């Protein structure tokens with residue numbers, strides 16, 4: 001028995017009856033990832049802080065904007081590409097800043113060459129003020145990319161039918177927002193996000209708008225498979241500590257989800273056992 005298989009304190013060692021939690025990993029398009037937290041690489045105070053935050057979070061993937069970072073061939077940006085390679089975390093290129101399907105497709109193809117990966121986070125912006133995705137053109141764009149061999153992770157709203165259509169055209173995972181990018185407001189529409197989780201069987205990751213570890217923990221408790229976030233870590237006073245806090249929150253939420261939470265009760269239920277009945281037995 002190893003350390004993962006048991007719970008220990010000074011008085012006793014308790015074998016875990018269910019090993020599900022230790023074996024639990026994020027699987028997307030048949031690939032397994034080390035963590036359910038995906039992290040963005042923008043807006044950090046310095047490359048060193050970015051590197052340390054990534055090490056602190058140990059994310060499953062880091063997402064990178066080809067358009068925002070510029071070409072790896074220009075001297076100004078080559079340090080960033082070197083840093084990405086040094087961190088040795090799988091890269092998820094994104095199409096941030098693209099406003100048309102044509103821009104998205106050209107950017108995705110360029111990213112595939114630069115990063116030598118078929119993964120793409122599909123961002124097709126429909127409104128510059130809210131950075132809301134262009135929901136009307138998203139599905140067809142995703143379909144084009146999938147036909148071209150990309151593993152598409154679409155950033156979308158929490159609309160059930162939109163997400164269903166993305167799955168219908170071949171997206172094996174969907175990434176609804178919690179709130180507009182960079183706002184840190186947390187899940188603004190818990191009803192729709194939970195409904196989505198109930199209705200769709202594919203992996204779902206919340207992408208954008210998370211501001212606190214508790215937001216990440218909450219969506220993981222709902223059964224979301226992962227989260228993608230950037231601003232909440234990059235703009236924290238201590239991004240390295242915050243990266244770790246998010247990593248722990250994601251794990252806590254996942255573990256709580258797998259553990260089966262009690263049902264909330266309307267009225268008080270005595271938790272102090274009656275004499276002679278220390279355990280509750282289901283009939």
Ligand SMILES: CC(=O)[C@@H](O)[C@H](O)COP(=O)(O)O
Pocket residue numbers: 040041042063094096155180181182183184207208209210228229230231232
């Ligand atoms: C980096 C990236 O991909 C963002 O566009 C993403 O949506 C994260 O959003 P937040 O910065 O709100 O976490």
